[in-house]
Structure formats: structure tokens, C-alpha cells
Amino acid sequence: MIDQITVFLENSEGRLAALCRTLAWANINMRSLVIADTTDYGVVRIICDDPQRALDVLTAADYRAISTKVAAIGVPNEPGGLARLLAKLDELDQNIEYGYCFSLSGDMACDVLKISGAEEASAAAKAIEDAGFKLLKQEDIA
Template sequence: MISQITVFLENSKGRLLALTRCLGDAGVDMHALTIAETSDYGLVRIIADNTDAALKALDEHGFRATRTHVTAIEVPNRPGGLADLLEVLEEMNLNIEYGYCFSSKGGVAVDVLKIRGDAKAAEAGFKLEGAGFKLLKQEDL
């Protein structure tokens, strides 16, 4: 499992810039960023190279941020790659709360999934590795 940062961000001009500048000034490199929005606020999910430094900087600048454990899985970057992964999780009767993907070098993609229940996510890791998927650690990203 890896650490993801979730930031509750007011949906107003310049807030995303302030967030990214805060992290950049703290020397934090973002590997992935996704935004889910409502009319009033957004949920910004970030995978960073240094979660602790990111959370500290965000707190010091008044951002409301939390750490969440998610599962990062290396998947072949080809048609059906994600479906193959989801089939294994479906066989285990696991619920995916949310997810996002990004392409990586070498013909692979990284799928980041929030699997309901940390114990079930850990159990899924063993089954996924047995099915040929590689689970990633923070330092792999």
C-alpha cells in the first residue's frame, strides 16, 4: 500500500495554484494528481514523493489534508489491462471506492485503487501478485 494525500480545496480561482506552489516550495514532487469537484469544493488526490513533508507544508499553509492508504498496481498498458485487474478483484468480491490511472514507462500503467477495508486490500495484494500483477510501494513510483 502507498500513501495518498487528499486535500479539501475551496472551488475558487487560484486555490489549485496555491496548493501546487505550496508543495513545490516545500520540495515535494507530485507523481499523480486527480481532482473530483462539487460546486463548492474539490477533492484533490495526490501521490507525492514525500507524503510527510507534503502534509506538513499543507498544514502550515492552512490546507485541510489527510493521508489515505491506497493500493498501487502495475498493469500492462494495453486494451483490457484494467479489466483484467478488476476481474481478479471481482472474484474476491472486493469493493472499489474510487481509482485513477496513469501511464508509466516501459509499456505499463499504474492503477491506484482505494479498496474498501485495509485488511481486504492487504489480502487482495497476495492474490494480485499470484495473478501476475505487481504491487507497488511508495519508493517504486
């Protein structure tokens, strides 16, 4: 499991740019940034090299930011990489809240999955690992 930083942003001009600038000034490198948007606001989910510092910097700058545990699974960067993982989860009857992917290096991709509830999440993570997938740790993506 790794730490994802989740930030609440209003849908208004320049807010995302300001958020990224704040992280840039603090010399924090993002591996991934995805936005879930609604009419009035967006929820920005960030994977970065130093989540604790990112959280501190954003909180100090008056952003509403929280840290969330998510499962990060390394899959081969090739057609069917994600499909095989999801098939396994389906087999395990495991619901996921949301997910997204980013590539780590040329031949590896990282699939991030949010499974609700701390107990369900760690049970699911173990099941994924037992099925032969590689669970990534914070240092794997730093």
C-alpha cells in the first residue's frame, strides 16, 4: 500500500495551476495526477515522491488535503496488463472504488486501486499478491 494525497479543489480558474505551483516550489515530484470532477468541485489525487511533505506543504498553504492508503500494483507495460489484474479482482469478488494507471518505466506500469475500508483493503491486497501480482511499496515509486 502506498500513500496518495487527495486534494479538494473548487472548479475555478487557476486553482489547479496554483496547486501544482505550490508542490513545485516545495520541490516535490509527482508521478501521477488525476482529477475526478463534478460541476462545482474536483478531487485531485496525487502520487508523488514525498507524500508526507506534500501533505504538510499543502495544508500550510490552506488546501484541504488528506493522505489515503491505496493499493499500487506493478503490471507489465503490455496489452492486457491491466485486464489480467481486473479479471483476478473480479474472480475475488472485490469491489473497487476507483482506479487509475501510470507508467513507471519502459516495461512496467503501476495500477492504483482504492478499496474501501482498511480491513477489506489489506485482505484484498494480500489476495492480489498471492495471485502473483507485485504489490508496490512507497520506495518503488519514489
